[in-house]
Amino acid sequence: SPLTIRKIPSPHTAIITAQGERRNPLLKHGLVAATGAASALGRIAALLDERREPTPLQRRLAALGRVLAAVTLALCVLVFALGLVRGLPLGTMAVTAISLAVAAVPESLPAVVTLALALGARRMAARHALVRRLPAVETLGSVSVLATDKTGTLTEGRMVVQHVWTPRVTAELSGVGYEPDGEALVAGRPAEADELEPLTELLTVTALCNDATLRPADDRRPDDRWTALGDPMEAALLAAAAKTRCPGPAELAATRPRIGEAPFDSLRRRMTTLHRTGGDGVLVCMKGAPEAVLDPAVLLDPPDALAAARREAARLAARGYRVLAVASGARNDIPSPVTTAESGLALLGLVALSDPPKPHAAATLASCRAAGITPVLITGDHPATARAVASHIGLLGDDETEGRVVTGADVAAGRVADLTSVRVFARTDPQQKLDIVEAWRARGAVTAMTGDGVNDGPALRRADIGVAMGARGTEVARQAADLVLTDDEPSTVVAAVEEGRRVYDNIRRFLVYGMAGGAAEILVMLIGPLLGLPLPLRAGQILWINLLTHGLTGVAMGAEPAPPGAMHRPPRPPDQHIIGGGAWQRLLLLAAVVTAASLGAGLAAQALDLAWQSVLFLALLSAQLGVALGLRSRLLTKENPFLPLSVLASALLAAAALYVPFLNPILETEPLGWAGAGIALACAPAGFVAARVVRTAFHPGDPAGTGGSSGLR
Known part of the structure; x- marks a missing residue:
């Protein structure tokens, strides 16, 4: 029907009239009490902050990049200066220093991160969780607080x-x-x-x-x-x-x-x-x-x-x-x-x-607690209803603090000194949901918020991870969220958290592997001349090693499956460095083992009057490939066949660098006999054993082998 809007004196008021098409027209009047930002939807829209903050992974990688760039530059300048002091040509040392810089920086990290996130999003989609922002995949692994609605999320939603x-x-x-x-x-x-x-x-x-x-x-x-x-x-x-x-x-x-x-x-x-x-x-x-x-x-x-x-x-x-x-x-x-x-x-x-609780609601919350995630119920229902449902699904604790139910009126009146001490909120409005999320974030928690209504939009946007119900949720909730559950099941959030932890573990595993290899190459170039190896590696050899280890093998590490105990350890602290929690100790120990094994092979070859530089080249590459296999959390798993295949492909390409004639002058290598090849390949088991040992050398309770952590309870 055609509509006519007639202005009246109030600035936010209008009369809307609709003319029907019947023979006897029926005039309908509607009073618009507020428009735009003054309306109820406008107030909610004003709470939706369009700014997107960097995810924990983005912040950690940015910090790592700054440190890595400074350290690498300093070491490469040192290698360059030492070469000049020993009388090596300026051009040779310049190319070598640049090659070392390339080798030390894991340039395939963006590819590894992108692949890991994409595979995580694909696996989540297969488990009824659609990712709207790719970086959110990793953030799920950091979640330490899950704030959830009641109706339709923890309950059936069929009243x-x-x-x-x-x-x-x-x-x-x-x-x-x-x-x-x-x-x-x-x-x-x-x-x-x-x-x-x-x-x-x-x-x-x-x-x-x-x-x-x-x-x-x-x-x-x-x-x-x-x-x-x-x-x-x-x-x-x-x-x-x-x-x-x-x-x-x-x-x-x-x-x-x-x-x-x-x-x-x-x-x-x-x-x-x-x-x-x-x-x-x-x-x-x-x-x-x-x-x-x-x-x-x-x-x-x-x-x-x-x-x-x-x-x-x-x-x-x-x-x-x-x-x-x-x-x-x-x-x-x-x-x-x-x-x-x-x-x-x-x-x-x-x-x-x-509105009975969902059959798996209690088990889902128990899984959250086992993973170190604190569940919080935020609902608009009556406090007694919220208490009954929370008790039924095991959300309320036995002590006085965790066993109380706080209302929105209590929050508005300032009667709750610490919002993070409460586990059940009732009769809340959109602003109070936002306040609760902000309180947890101020404490340092990584929050996930679930919701389905227009009122949930601001809290979904402000939380580190907004999770919307796809089946019964509103479009506002879905647009504000980072993750949409197509089955409206809270257990899907737990599955998504497991995928997020898998992604983060793989990224940390690659960093330990890649940076240990880069550090070993720099140490070989620094220590080798002191042991009588004038220029341990040529620039082409360094780049070839870097291509095979950081490229094929490194990218394949991003597809590793989740470790068996991923959901039985607490979330990592949000302020923990990406190579913190024991990872840097592993990195240094692996770098030391790879360096020692490689230099030992080079010195043995020199003593036997073999092509020691080619032996050192193959030894360094073999030791790093052994580390790649040794860092696996599931050694004989069939879930990621790409890693052993990539190691095999890298080994074949390493052999090609030695035995394909046209590559010899490019990489400045020489074919090796059985003795030289045997000495070099013996470094692969050394790297493998070292990787298996360091997986439990620090934080033995960490099943991922990437460094345990303690989060909020």
């Missing part, structure tokens, strides 16, 4: 009305899902006509104050079920109304058309609609949180009736139900705005909806 309380009668509703099959039971028997009347009145109001619809099952598909279009809670109210013989949605729309609405939001916590009842009569329908409806400013009921309703609401919430209070009233005018009609109403009763 059903099980209990209805009115001042006159209390009933249980039978039936499951959204099927309108069931009946009202009073004291275990079907409700009689006089008992059904207040139930029907209450549920009719919930059907009117409702924006959901139910899609019937397809009779042609035996396994098809009724499904909800819209909010699951409102769909459950429609199903409950059908069970108590309330008029259907089509009949209600015809006899009591909606003429006004004050929608639900996280601040008001209630929804109000106006309906024409014939003539000038207007029916006011309201549903919402008990504390927002059971208010003397809203209801005309006597104080003792409101107190009884509050006690019943608290009792139902403590049993894990999600509780709504329902009220209605009649008027002879159309109030403007609709919120002015939210007074002088009569309480109809309470509706209790169940």
Whole structure:
């Protein structure tokens, strides 16, 4: 229908009129109370920070790059100066120093990181987790706090009305899902006509104050079920109304058309609609949180009736139900705005909806704790409901600190000194979710936030990893998130964390391997002349070694599988250096072993009057390939056949450098006999054994062999 917007004096107000196409035009008026940044969605949008901060991996690699560049430059200048002092040609030493700089810096690191992240994203997609930002793959491995929503994340998200309380009668509703099959039971028997009347009145109001619809099952598909279009809670109210013989949605729309609405939001916590009842009569329908409806400013009921309703609401919430209070009233005018009609109403009763926890929710949280990840529940539900669900899935601790439930009102009033000491938050708004995430980040934690609604958008964007529900989540949540779960299962987050840890372990493993090899090459060039080897390696030989070790083999290391105990160790501290936690000790020890083995082979060849430079070249390359295999966490795994194949290919290319005639003058190598080749190849087992030893030499409890760490608990 064509729309016309007519301006009125208020700067944020307009009248929208719609002209119908019927013969008797129906004029509809809508009041726009706020636009842009002043609207509810605008306030949420203002909390969405568009700036993307570097991930922990990006920060660590940047710091490593600065240190590595300075150290490499200093050592290469030293090698260059020592060569000149020994009387070697300026050109030769310049090329050698540059070649050393290339060898010392693991230039294939970007390829290794990209491959590891891409493979991680591919594996996550196979496990129902879609990555929207590639660097987020690694960040998942650093997560130490998982802040999660309740409805649809830890619970099924398929609500059903099980209990209805009115001042006159209390009933249980039978039936499951959204099927309108069931009946009202009073004291275990079907409700009689006089008992059904207040139930029907209450549920009719919930059907009117409702924006959901139910899609019937397809009779042609035996396994098809009724499904909800819209909010699951409102769909459950429609199903409950059908069970108590309330008029259907089509009949209600015809006899009591909606003429006004004050929608639900996280601040008001209630929804109000106006309906024409014939003539000038207007029916006011309201549903919402008990504390927002059971208010003397809203209801005309006597104080003792409101107190009884509050006690019943608290009792139902403590049993894990999600509780709504329902009220209605009649008027002879159309109030403007609709919120002015939210007074002088009569309480109809309470509706209790169940949303059972998912079968694997408790096991998922237990897996989080085993991995050193702290789970935190942040929900908009009643504190008693949050407590019941949290207790059921094992989230609440036994001590006074971890066993308490804090409300958004407590946070707003400043009654919580440390937000990171609380594990369950209830009745929170978008700003408070943001505050909770910020509090954990200020403590140094790497946070993951799950959510599905528009209100979750700011917290999803601000968290280190935002995780959105793909099946039932809003587009705002998906756009703000880094990871989208296509199955809406929290266990998928744990699987994604495991993939993130695998990626980080592989990157650290490559750095230990690559930098140990580069350091060994520099040490050979520094120490060799002191032992009587004038110029241990030629520039071409250094580059050939670097190509085979950092190139083929190094990139293949990025595809290594996760170690067996990846999810049974705490997350690494966010301020830990990428080669911290024992990695640098491994690096230096491996560099020392490779250097000693290579120089030993070169000196032995020199003593036997063999082509010692070619022996040293092959020995250095063999020792590094042995290290590559020795650093594997699963030695005989079939999950990554590329690593042994790349080692084999590198070995063949190393042989080609010695035995292919046209390569000899380019690389300045000589073919070796059995004695020289045997001396050089003996360095491969030395590198392998050294790598197996250093995997447990530091932090023996670290199954990845890359350095253990302790994170937040």
